[in-house]
Amino acid sequence: VTPRLVRTLAWASIGFAVVALIAAATDTAGLTSSGTVGAALRLSLPIGLAGLGGLWSERAGVINIGLEGMLILGTWFGAYGGVELGPWWGVLFGVLGGALGGLLHAIATVRFGVDHIISGVAINLLGAGVARYLNIVVFGDRTGATQSPRVSGHLGSVSVPFLAGGDLFGWHTPDLFGWFERRSWVIVSDLAGVLGGLTRGVSLVVVLGVALFPLTWWVLWRTPFGLRVRSVGEDPAAAESLGVDVYRMKTIAVTISGGLSGLGGAILVLLFAGIYREGQTGGRGFIGLAAMIFGNWNPAGLLLGSGLFGYTDALQLRDEHAIHTLLLLVAVLVGVMGARAVVRGRVGPALLWLGAGTASFLWWDVTDQFPRQLVGTTPHIVTLLVLVFASQRLRMPAADGLVYRRGEAR
Amino acid sequence: VRERLRPERLLLALAAPALAVAIAAVVSTLVLLASGHGPLHVYRSMWDFGTQTNSIISMVDRAVPYYLAGLAVAVGFKMNLFNIGVEGQYYLAVVVAAILAPELHLWAPLDVTIICAAAMATGAVWAGIAGVLKATRGVNEVISTIMLNNVVLLGFGAWLVDQYRAQDAGLQVATRPIPAAGRLPDLNRWLEHLGVTVPPGAHLTSFVLVAAAVGVAYYVILFRTRLGFDLRASGLNPWAAASSGVDPKGMAVKVMLLSGAIAGLAGLSFLLGDVGRYTTDFPTGLGFTGIAVALLGRNHPVGVGLAALLWGFMERSAQTLDLQGIPKEIVTIMQGTIVLSVVVAYEIVRRVQLARQQQEVSLQVDDERVAEALA
Numbered sequence: 008v009t010p011r012l013v014r015t016l017a018w019a020s021i022g023f024a025v026v027a028l029i030a031a032a033t034d035t036a037g038l039t040s041s042g043t044v045g046a047a048l049r050l051s052l053p054i055g056l057a058g059l060g061g062l063w064s065e066r067a068g069v070i071n072i073g074l075e076g077m078l079i080l081g082t083w084f085g086a087y088g089g090v091e092l093g094p095w096w097g098v099l100f101g102v103l104g105g106a107l108g109g110l111l112h113a114i115a116t117v118r119f120g121v122d123h124i125i126s127g128v129a130i131n132l133l134g135a136g137v138a139r140y141l142n143i144v145v146f147g148d149r150t151g152a153t154q155s156p157r158v159s160g161h162l163g164s165v166s167v168p169f170l171a172g173g174d175l176f177g178w179h180t181p182d183l184f185g186w187f188e189r190r191s192w193v194i195v196s197d198l199a200g201v202l203g204g205l206t207r208g209v210s211l212v213v214v215l216g217v218a219l220f221p222l223t224w225w226v227l228w229r230t231p232f233g234l235r236v237r238s239v240g241e242d243p244a245a246a247e248s249l250g251v252d253v254y255r256m257k258t259i260a261v262t263i264s265g266g267l268s269g270l271g272g273a274i275l276v277l278l279f280a281g282i283y284r285e286g287q288t289g290g291r292g293f294i295g296l297a298a299m300i301f302g303n304w305n306p307a308g309l310l311l312g313s314g315l316f317g318y319t320d321a322l323q324l325r326d327e328h329a330i331h332t333l334l335l336l337v338a339v340l341v342g343v344m345g346a347r348a349v350v351r352g353r354v355g356p357a358l359l360w361l362g363a364g365t366a367s368f369l370w371w372d373v374t375d376q377f378p379r380q381l382v383g384t385t386p387h388i389v390t391l392l393v394l395v396f397a398s399q400r401l402r403m404p405a406a407d408g409l410v411y412r413r414g415e416a417r
Numbered sequence: 418v419r420e421r422l423r424p425e426r427l428l429l430a431l432a433a434p435a436l437a438v439a440i441a442a443v444v445s446t447l448v449l450l451a452s453g454h455g456p457l458h459v460y461r462s463m464w465d466f467g468t469q470t471n472s473i474i475s476m477v478d479r480a481v482p483y484y485l486a487g488l489a490v491a492v493g494f495k496m497n498l499f500n501i502g503v504e505g506q507y508y509l510a511v512v513v514a515a516i517l518a519p520e521l522h523l524w525a526p527l528d529v530t531i532i533c534a535a536a537m538a539t540g541a542v543w544a545g546i547a548g549v550l551k552a553t554r555g556v557n558e559v560i561s562t563i564m565l566n567n568v569v570l571l572g573f574g575a576w577l578v579d580q581y582r583a584q585d586a587g588l589q590v591a592t593r594p595i596p597a598a599g600r601l602p603d604l605n606r607w608l609e610h611l612g613v614t615v616p617p618g619a620h621l622t623s624f625v626l627v628a629a630a631v632g633v634a635y636y637v638i639l640f641r642t643r644l645g646f647d648l649r650a651s652g653l654n655p656w657a658a659a660s661s662g663v664d665p666k667g668m669a670v671k672v673m674l675l676s677g678a679i680a681g682l683a684g685l686s687f688l689l690g691d692v693g694r695y696t697t698d699f700p701t702g703l704g705f706t707g708i709a710v711a712l713l714g715r716n717h718p719v720g721v722g723l724a725a726l727l728w729g730f731m732e733r734s735a736q737t738l739d740l741q742g743i744p745k746e747i748v749t750i751m752q753g754t755i756v757l758s759v760v761v762a763y764e765i766v767r768r769v770q771l772a773r774q775q776q777e778v779s780l781q782v783d784d785e786r787v788a789e790a791l792a
Binding site: 297 | 501554556557559563564566568570571573575576579749750761765
């Protein structure tokens with residue numbers, strides 16, 4: 008237990024208490040209900056997996072703007088496997104489809120030394136084109152150009168026994184979190200709502216997807232293979248001199264990157280729509296990239312970032328009133344920042360923060376609804392703000408985006 | 418030595434595009450074969466359809482927005498700035514122009530000028546945000562422009578339109594139609610004067626003239642002014658440029674403003690042409706096409722123009738494929754393949770060039786040594 012961890016936990020607890028109090032004061036249970044949190048978990052996973060793909064790739068020094076294209080490949084191949092063989096085959100096919108995109112990106116950038124961003128843009132073009140073309144060729148006469156047939160069957164889901172009412176050897180255990188959530192006790196019920204949302208009726212593929220985050224951390228930071236991957240992203244020439252096969256490491260990492268994106272795409276198909284539909288990725292590959300940068304190229308930070316996107320998505324879908332309440336939350340947060348600036352004696356930022364806080368509060372006070380169309384923009388504005396205020400603290404891998412040629416002088 | 422190299426250099430310069438086309442053709446052929454269509458037949462029918470007068474006019478018409486979007490991306494590339502936000506910039510500009518245009522009842526040419534200026538200003542402001550964030554806070558422009566895209570496309574644009582939506586459009590969300598005076602005429606009459614018989618149904622937007630003017634301005638600014646020199650220098654070697662007095666931060670803001678202003682024009686040929694108002698099915702994706710076109714055209718005004726025409730040609734001639742039961746999406750695959758194979762081809766040629774140069778130099782050095790030893 009490090010002091011930093013203690014500090015983080017303390018701040019998180021205070022933040023949560025503030026959210027709970029605001030939810031109670033404004034009668035917005037939706038802010039912390041298990042339904043919202045469960046939806047947020049599901050919605051953040053495709054974004055998070057795309058981001059995790061980006062993390063693998065960029066840790067190995069290859070910028071991956073083609074995540075969106077790999078996500079699209081994952082959706083189509085996921086639907087194909089799901090329709091033809093069953094949902095879990097869909098998951099596998101989605102991963103393979105995405106990995107194919109990743110491999111192409113790896114060949115172009117690592118072997119041929121193509122500019123990473125250019126190759127990524129081409130992969131996005133190709134991913135969309137290939138998915139559409141294959142869909143017409145395979146499913147065109149059944150469901151038309153832009154859709155696939157419905158995937159039948161389910162992936163299955165679990166609830167934790169005793170805590171969230173899961174079954175144990177056929178016995179339907181009590182739902183402790185649910186009981187607390189229904190009590191409407193400030194903070195306690197909110198906490199139970201959040202925990203319940205994370206433990207009740209969780210799809211097995213979500214469990215798999217979430218498990219990949221700690222797994223990634225362990226592989227990249229605790230195994231010799233992970234060290235090699237990261238060394239290639241920090242200083243490929245030095246890695247080469249120590250006998251690491253730079254090309255091979257990069258190729259593996261970028262292919263894994265595509266596979267993770269592909270999994271995100273398959274989840275998008277199998278967990279939400281049940282079909283492949285053109286445009287269903289909705290820029291989530293790009294959002295995942297942003298979440299990764301938000302998370303400072305770390306799995307934990309990425310999880311937080313994609314959770315933020317998933318949470319606002321969930322609120323937007325489930326509870327528009329809650330979005331309006333977010334204005335009050337923003338006012339409080341910004342107010343705290345302003346107070347901090349006052350304490351530190353920084354006049355300019357203090358005025359800026361307090362002004363923004365007041366504006367946000369007035370907006371909340373005067374209106375009773377947040378414009379419906381603008382809700383979808385909130386996570387993107389938040390990301391932009393995070394980048395504005397934290398970009399100096401972000402550090403990408405040192406050789407990220409640089410083309411490495413074996414044997415070339417630095 | 419130089420004399421001997423010249424034809425070889427030329428050959429190498431031509432080799433890259435030729436190689437790219439060859440790779441793209443091979444891939445497309447494989448895809449067509451895999452899905453059971455005769456490639457030669459497909460290519461011939463695309464060519465035959467695409468070279469009719471009707472199609473050529475349509476090709477130029479389609480190329481106009483691609484050209485403008487391509488130039489917007491290219492000007493950023495020239496300084497190694499990647500404006501992936503052209504998509505959001507042109508879209509917001511179209512919305513603003515569509516809201517503004519029905520309110521104008523001055524003199525028609527003046528109206529159009531004001532609309533264009535407003536669109537350019539909108540695009541420049543939206544791109545400028547990313548430029549300022551880069552200059553003041555070091556925010557990577559790729560990410561900030563992606564976020565700015567999403568803000569426009571996932572809500573801000575729709576919200577803005579909703580504030581000014583036309584009442585007569587029924588369930589459809591649309592702005593008020595732009596009166597004829599604020600629209601641009603087509604160039605069909607001019608074409609007739611030039612001796613081209615315009616088939617019925619074909620239009621050539623007069624915005625093609627604006628696009629050409631922007632192309633010339635791009636060339637002049639980039640290659641004939643101090644600003645352009647500084648811009649290109651910053652792109653080639655930021656440290657050298659900075660030490661010779663170029664302010665890299667100010668340069669980033671200027672380039673983003675310039676790029677956004679060009680992007681603002683990209684959607685206007687639709688808005689001021691046959692569409693005449695903003696509706697929810699207004700064309701999207703111009704910004705992303707612009708990236709491909711800029712890459713293909715190597716950021717040169719003529720090259721980008723050729724690339725935009727190629728894109729227009731492919732999309733036009735794809736229309737005949739559906740009639741023959743071949744999915745026209747094969748064209749999207751071809752386009753993606755072309756982008757990738759162009760960069761791969763240029764890289765291969767660059768390496769060959771480099772290797773030859775090294776060889777030449779080492780030969781020369783050897784010669785000199787031999788001469789020295791003999792003397």
